[in-house]
Amino acid sequence: MHIKKLISRKPYETKIFQLRRHWLILFKRIISWAFLAAIPYGVYRFLDVNFPEILTHHIGQPALMMGVVMYELAMWLLFFTMFIDYELDLWVVTNDRLISMEQHGLFARTVSELDLWRIQDASSDVRGVFQTLFEYGNVHVQTAGATERFVLEQVPEPFEVRKIILEMAELDREFHKRDDAEIMKIATTA
Amino acid sequence: MSLTLSALLIPFWIFLGVFFVFAFFDIWHMLRYGARDIRNFIALFVFLAGSTVILWAAAQHLALVDWSLPLINLPKIGTMPTDGGPMF
Numbered sequence: 001m002h003i004k005k006l007i008s009r010k011p012y013e014t015k016i017f018q019l020r021r022h023w024l025i026l027f028k029r030i031i032s033w034a035f036l037a038a039i040p041y042g043v044y045r046f047l048d049v050n051f052p053e054i055l056t057h058h059i060g061q062p063a064l065m066m067g068v069v070m071y072e073l074a075m076w077l078l079f080f081t082m083f084i085d086y087e088l089d090l091w092v093v094t095n096d097r098l099i100s101m102e103q104h105g106l107f108a109r110t111v112s113e114l115d116l117w118r119i120q121d122a123s124s125d126v127r128g129v130f131q132t133l134f135e136y137g138n139v140h141v142q143t144a145g146a147t148e149r150f151v152l153e154q155v156p157e158p159f160e161v162r163k164i165i166l167e168m169a170e171l172d173r174e175f176h177k178r179d180d181a182e183i184m185k186i187a188t189t190a
Numbered sequence: 191m192s193l194t195l196s197a198l199l200i201p202f203w204i205f206l207g208v209f210f211v212f213a214f215f216d217i218w219h220m221l222r223y224g225a226r227d228i229r230n231f232i233a234l235f236v237f238l239a240g241s242t243v244i245l246w247a248a249a250q251h252l253a254l255v256d257w258s259l260p261l262i263n264l265p266k267i268g269t270m271p272t273d274g275g276p277m278f
Binding site for chain 1: 195198201206209212213216220223230233248252255
């Protein structure tokens with residue numbers, strides 16, 4: 001991942017884990033896509049049974065052929081775009097920050113980050129049959145501010161993720177307290 | 191005067207142009223922001239191979255079409271009525 005192009009890594013920073021949406025999200029999209037991609041075959045069968053003369057007509061035949069090619073190319077492009085959209089949505093947890101990178105379609109991208117020590121609360125939710133069976137859901141991360149800053153969407157094992165984020169936040173707070181105490185100590189001795 | 195079947199190729203070429211532009215942006219996104227791992231390499235290969243197969247199959251089938259056949263027959267300008275009477 002070209003995270004370096006988006007976010008500069010601090011010298012003391014190490015990656016704890018990174019998350020993507022659950023694989024089932026991509027799988028569900030692929031199933032829907034497969035049905036859409038098969039539509040021309042259904043149309044062909046329909047025409048073959050009901051209007052076979054269109055399939056041999058000197059205009060109808062090439063027009064249909066070009067229509068099918070355009071449709072299938074568009075579907076193929078949609079498939080790749082869908083994969084990229086899934087692949088480029090990423091959440092990274094380091095020992096210092098929570099970084100969110102989200103791709104919205106082809107031409108929009110959001111990158112945001114949050115200092116772990118600022119996290120006050122994190123909650124996770126699993127809703128519906130699929131989310132319960134396949135153990136995925138959302139993790140909401142709350143900072144000191146009134147507004148909710150981060151939502152890790154449709155990630156696997158949200159309860160475990162929430163637990164780790166809270167543990168990492170606590171560790172980071174301890175680290176910052178120690179840092180602040182040392183600064184105070186230096187200031188008072190100087 | 192007649193419009194030949196080759197007129198159908200105009201929207202087709204325009205579509206292909208749009209397809210290549212979007213495909214370029216997709217590949218650019220993947221190379222710039224995606225991980226350089228085997229998974230993305232395979233995805234990119236599959237996309238390029240699939241596109242090539244579709245375009246190749248299209249070229250093979252469309253090559254068999256006689257594009258010089260008339261699509262619409264238009265009346266010749268010289269045969270149009272000039273006395274204000276009905277054209278058709």
